[in-house]
Amino acid sequence: MATEERVLCFERKLLEGLGVFQGLSLEIEKYLPVLTASTNILYLNRSEAEHDPRYKQLIPYVLVICRDRILRYRRGKGGQETRLHGLYSVGVGGHISEEDHGLFSTDRGYQEGMRRELMEEVAIEEAQETPVALINDDSTEVGLVHFGVVHVLRVPHEDVARGRSGIVALEFISLSDAVKDSAGYESWSRFCLGQLDVLLSKAAAEHVTR
DSSP states (O other): OOOOOEEEEEEHHHHHHHOOOSEEEOOHHHHHHHHTOTTTEEEEEHHHHTTOTTEEEEEEEEEEEETTEEEEEEEOTTSSOGGGTTOEEOOBOOOOBGGGTTTTSSHHHHHHHHHHHHHHHHOOOSOOEEEEEEEEOTTSTTGGGEEEEEEEEEOSSOOOOOOSTTEEEEEEEEHHHHHHOOTTBOHHHHHHHHTHHHHHHHHHHHHHHO
16 A cells, blocks of 8 residues: 655744745745754645645745746646646646655755756756745635745756646746736746746846855
């Protein structure tokens, strides 16, 4: 009998102590060190975590950029998150499972976990990304139990491949087309597209200071 997946979470009360926000926040330094501290994270069975608003599942959400184009896909029926089926997304990433034990012991561990998701979903192996924002959306059933870390990843070419059945219509579209009409996108993508210029500028500035 297969063992149920256990996913990385933190208690919502931690977020409440720091200050709950709705939508996108650029204050990574305020939130992330606390929410990812080894003493503040735990693993829960996914079936429990998906329906218990006392906890937030931490999700890497990577915007893949190639020159002036952004990667977009539609969430198909093969995806595990049925509540998002049929919606467009510009964020690549997923749950961090207990198999990634020790993920937050170092910064390198987090990078490796996120890159595993990139490889599994869109077959991107080498990646140098920049964390630029956080997402909290308590207005939806899905958002109530998830918390996103937004990263910007620039790639030199558009050679990507669909790695999971839950991803369909994988394509790069122009940044201008992406922000022109966000109807049909999941809420997290709408938040990102609404401030895409800010996110890309922050990523560029962070890259220069490295």
